[in-house]
Amino acid sequence: MNSIFFDAFGSMFSAIAKIFVIAFIAGLLVRKKIIKEEYLKGLSELTVKVLLPSLIFSNIISTFEPATTTGWWILPLVGLFTPVIFLGIAALFYLKNLKENLSKLPIAAYQNSGYLILPIGQLLYPENFDYFALITFLYILGFNPSLWSVAKVLITKTEESKKIKWKDLITPPLIANFIALSLVFLNLKTYIPEIITAPIELLGSATVPMATFILGATLGTVSIKKFPPFSDIFKILFVKFFIIPFLVMFFILKFKIGQNNSILTDFLIIEASAAPAANLILMVKKYGGDAQKTGSLMLVAYFVAIPMMPLWIAIWKMIQNSA
Numbered sequence: 106m107n108s109i110f111f112d113a114f115g116s117m118f119s120a121i122a123k124i125f126v127i128a129f130i131a132g133l134l135v136r137k138k139i140i141k142e143e144y145l146k147g148l149s150e151l152t153v154k155v156l157l158p159s160l161i162f163s164n165i166i167s168t169f170e171p172a173t174t175t176g177w178w179i180l181p182l183v184g185l186f187t188p189v190i191f192l193g194i195a196a197l198f199y200l201k202n203l204k205e206n207l208s209k210l211p212i213a214a215y216q217n218s219g220y221l222i223l224p225i226g227q228l229l230y231p232e233n234f235d236y237f238a239l240i241t242f243l244y245i246l247g248f249n250p251s252l253w254s255v256a257k258v259l260i261t262k263t264e265e266s267k268k269i270k271w272k273d274l275i276t277p278p279l280i281a282n283f284i285a286l287s288l289v290f291l292n293l294k295t296y297i298p299e300i301i302t303a304p305i306e307l308l309g310s311a312t313v314p315m316a317t318f319i320l321g322a323t324l325g326t327v328s329i330k331k332f333p334p335f336s337d338i339f340k341i342l343f344v345k346f347f348i349i350p351f352l353v354m355f356f357i358l359k360f361k362i363g364q365n366n367s368i369l370t371d372f373l374i375i376e377a378s379a380a381p382a383a384n385l386i387l388m389v390k391k392y393g394g395d396a397q398k399t400g401s402l403m404l405v406a407y408f409v410a411i412p413m414m415p416l417w418i419a420i421w422k423m424i425q426n427s428a
Contacts, residue, residue: 109419109422109423109426110419110420110422110423111419112422113415113418113419113421113422113423114415114416114418114419115415116229116415117225117229117414117415117418117419118411118412118415119228120224120225120228120229121225121410121411121414121415122411123228124221124224124225124228124317125321125407125411127314127317127318127321128317128318128320128321128322128324129321130321131317131318131319131320131321131322131325132321132322132324132325133325134322134325135322135325135326136325140322142326145319145322145323145326148315148318148319148322149319149323149387151315152312152315152316152319153276153277153278154277155277155308156308156309156311156312156315156316157219157277157278157281157309157312157316158277158278158280158281159281159305159306159308159309159312160238160308160309160310160312160313161242161278161281161282161285161309162281162284162285162305162309163302163305163306163309164235164238164239164242164309165239165242165282165285165286165289166285166288166289166294166297166302167235167302167306168235168236168238168239169239169285169286169289170289171289171290174239177243180240180243180244180246180247181243181244181246181247182247183244183247183373184218184243184244184245184246184247184248184249184251185247185248185250185251186247186251188214188215188248188251188252188255188256189214189251189255191213191214191215191344191349192210192211192213192214192255192259194213194214194344194348194349194352195209195210195213195214195340195341195344196210198340198343198344199340206337207259208259208260208261208394208395208398208399209337209340209341209398209402210259211255211256211259211260211381211382211385212260212341212345212381212385212399212402212403212406213340213341213342213344213345213349213381214256214344214349215251215252215256215381215382215385216345216376216377216379216380216381216382217320217379217380217381217382217383218241218244218245218248218252218376218379218382219241219245219316220316220317220319220320220383221320221379221380221383222241222372222375222376222379223238223241223312223313223316224313224314224316224317225375225414226238226241226372226375227313229371230368233368236368237368237372240368240369240372241372242282244372244376245278245282246279246282249276249278249279250279252382252384253276253384256382256385256388257388257392260385260388260389260394260399261388261389261392261393261394319383320383323383323386323387324383324386324400324403324404324407326386326400327386327397327400327401327403327404328397328400328401331397331401332401332405333398333401333402337402338402338405341402341406342405342406342409345380345381345406346378346406346409346410346413349377349378350374350377350378350413350417352377353373353374353376353377354374354377354417354420354421354424357370357373357374358424367425370421370425371418371421374417374418374421375414375418377417378410378413378414378416378417378418379410379414380403380406380407380409380410380414381402381403381406381407383403385399385403386399386400386403
């Protein structure tokens with residue numbers, strides 16, 4: 106039993122360590138101003154508008170088979186509604202002064218569902234990465250609209266930011282999802298020539314390393330001179346790394362979710378224990394809010410995620426083996 110725990114913990118920790126080495130180097134380059142913040146914005150736009158949509162499109166076209174992927178539609182619904190439930194759990198810790206602390210709640214409820222998860226999946230499941238990436242994109246299909254509406258309103262404070270604009274929801278990754286899914290359901294994907302799919306796949310292959318670099322570079326812009334009160338750090342991290350993973354694990358076991366699909370259940374545990382969404386920092390920078398408070402909370406959360414993500418996947422593997 107102990108060997109199962111430590112093997113799982115070691116594999117996950119090794120994967121995360123490799124990702125954070127790249128992220129640390131990227132953050133250091135930004136802090137030393139070798140990579141300027143305006144360069145980071147350009148890299149982010151390239152990734153969001155070109156590389157990530159290419160990866161999503163090529164992955165769905167080559168991997169997704171609705172007839173054999175039972176209950177695939179559940180993943181977008183899970184991605185859409187679970188963060189809202191987690192927001193409610195986080196709000197319980199701020200009942201006395203909820204209005205003043207609304208901007209802290211998304212840090213607990215909205216995880217880095219793509220940029221951090223995809224590199225982990227590529228390292229942990231190299232032979233099944235296409236399937237891992239597919240379920241990640243199906244989950245994000247529901248997660249992103251919630252992130253860019255509910256989370257955006259809460260994490261920012263300016264009047265402009267409180268207006269939900271449809272253009273914020275219609276993103277290139279979302280469009281790539283819908284186009285690829287439409288081609289699959291209309292049975293048109295077989296008519297797309299290789300001269301089109303091959304270049305798209307090549308562009309998509311650059312997404313994971315680029316996303317890892319951007320994640321570290323984004324965190325590198327956060328000031329470490331001032332941190333929020335310990336009570337805020339404890340509340341947010343307790344919800345993020347203890348309550349949420351425990352509840353997700355409980356429901357997987359209670360309702361016997363993915364009994365014959367270990368990659369799916371691993372994915373759900375990894376998502377549940379992942380660090381906060383990096384886009385929360387970008388929202389604050391673009392639409393207003395307390396960038397220092399948000400950034401410092403997230404920076405602490407990412408350091409805590411290094412041991413906590415391996416811990417939860419190790420616990421899960423141990424439970425699976427004993428069942």
